[in-house]
């Protein structure tokens with residue numbers, strides 16, 4: 187999959203597509219009924235452009251009129267809103283021990299979700315076949331409404347090549363071109379993203395309070411560790427799409443050997459895989475560890491504090507490098523609760539540049555659902571909204 191060279195000029199159809207995208211995004215953000223006049227004011231487009239585009243979107247079935255609403259000074263206008271239900275995407279989260287597939291509409295509403303367990307012993311090809319089976323089951327009843335597939339995977343990920351570069355603890359995935367194979371199998375546009383970046387975008391779009399500007403870092407501290415960096419609403423990907431691979435940032439050059447070739451990588455100290463190894467509970471489920479923590483078990487408390495402490499040190503480097511205004515701690519480790527958050531905050535407060543850390547918010551992921559799964563769908567939705575005419579396919 188080669189990335190096409192970006193055209194420098196904009197033809198009339200490109201401008202129209204940009205304006206459609208802008209209006210749909212404005213309506214999505216408001217999440218309620220609005221008027222053409224409000225869109226004129228917010229977008230800066232002239233009235234006739236708004237009228238033409240909204241009429242077109244009504245003919246697509248993407249916008250519906252909701253009836254007359256009374257405005258200021260007795261002015262009456264027709265309310266309009268997005269009609270997301272007929273436009274669906276499939277979101278997939280591939281993790282080291284599970285695959286989750288869910289159906290969403292363009293507004294991010296979830297309709298159905300299914301999860302299966304996978305094991306590294308069965309091999310990546312078998313796991314990938316299971317994934318395809320699950321997607322087919324999800325798509326079959328609503329084939330005509332599904333417009334795209336979004337998938338979030340552990341990294342490092344060669345995003346531009348559509349495949350994982352390395353999945354620690356689960357070899358073989360690097361040989362599968364996930365993008366190409368899913369595209370061939372289902373005939374739909376496929377958007378692939380590193381799990382932490384997907385979680386980051388989901389948080390930027392759906393968390394409350396909503397953030398419009400600034401720098402947010404979302405940390406996926408789960409079976410691996412990664413970070414997604416969102417700057418003014420755009421995911422920062424780096425040259426190959428591998429930015430944010432903090433799990434493979436070394437915190438001890440004499441430390442244990444990592445599968446990536448480096449020594450002392452952060453995720454060897456603070457992933458949930460590392461935590462379970464430390465507790466000699468490699469085959470246990472995490473909720474049992476959180477239960478031990480709740481009941482005051484000193485061994486679990488010590489191991490979790492230590493994992494959070496190491497993660498905090500990794501994040502000090504991120505804070506000093508990117509100067510974010512918000513850090514969101516997400517994925518499995520955040521399920522441990524306040525102890526993890528407090529420990530991380532303490533390390534950052536004591537070790538990052540004071541002028542930077544004093545204006546930094548560190549919080550736990552706040553979405554009720556799995557951020558990374560929602561993020562997989564969000565990546566697909568974001569891509570569709572950038573080129574709304576693809577919705578007609």
Ligand SMILES: [Zn+2]
Nearest residue numbers: 434444446451
């Ligand atoms: Zn590593």
